[in-house]
Amino acid sequence: MKVFIIASAVLLGWVWANVEEDLFRRYSGSDRIMDQNEFTSYWLHFDRDGDGNVTKAEFDRTWRADGLGDEERAPFFFLEMDRVADEVLNKEDFVHMFHVFDENGDGQILQSEFTFNWKGLFDN
Numbered sequence: 293m294k295v296f297i298i299a300s301a302v303l304l305g306w307v308w309a310n311v312e313e314d315l316f317r318r319y320s321g322s323d324r325i326m327d328q329n330e331f332t333s334y335w336l337h338f339d340r341d342g343d344g345n346v347t348k349a350e351f352d353r354t355w356r357a358d359g360l361g362d363e364e365r366a367p368f369f370f371l372e373m374d375r376v377a378d379e380v381l382n383k384e385d386f387v388h389m390f391h392v393f394d395e396n397g398d399g400q401i402l403q404s405e406f407t408f409n410w411k412g413l414f415d416n
C-alpha cells in the first residue's frame with residue numbers, strides 16, 4: 293500500500309511537471325514547431341460555447357478540468373493572458389501571447405521557448 297501511494301505520488305508529480313510538454317506535443321503537430329494558428333487553437337479550446345471569447349468562468353473551468361495546476365491562481369493567469377484588457381480572452385490576446393512565447397520573434401515557438409515561458413508565466 294505504502295509503495296503504491298509513493299508510486300502514485302511520483303507518477304502524479306511526473307505528469308504534473310510535464311503538462312506543458314504534453315500540451316506542446318499535442319498542439320505543435322508532427323513538425324514539433326508551434327505556429328500562431330496552432331497556438332491560438334490551443335487557447336480556443338477553453339472557449340466552451342464556441343463564441344470566440346474565453347470568459348473568466350470558461351478559463352477557470354477549463355484550467356481546472358485540464359489539471360493545469362495551481363488552480364487557485366487561475367484568476368491571475370487569466371489577467372496575465374488578457375493582453376487587450378477587455379475581460380475576455382480571444383484571438384487578439386493570443387497574438388500578443390504568441391509574441392511573448394516566441395522569444396526570438398521568428399514566428400515559431402519551439403519546445404524550449406514554450407516550456408520556458410509556460411513555467412515563467414504559470415508556475416510558482
Ligand SMILES: *[C@@H]1O[C@H](CO)[C@@H](O)[C@H](O)[C@H]1NC(C)=O
Binds near residue numbers: 343344345378380382
Ligand atoms: C467578444 O468580446 C469582444 C470584446 O469584449 C466583444 O466586442 C464581442 O462582442 C464578444 N463576442 C461575443 C460573441 O460575445
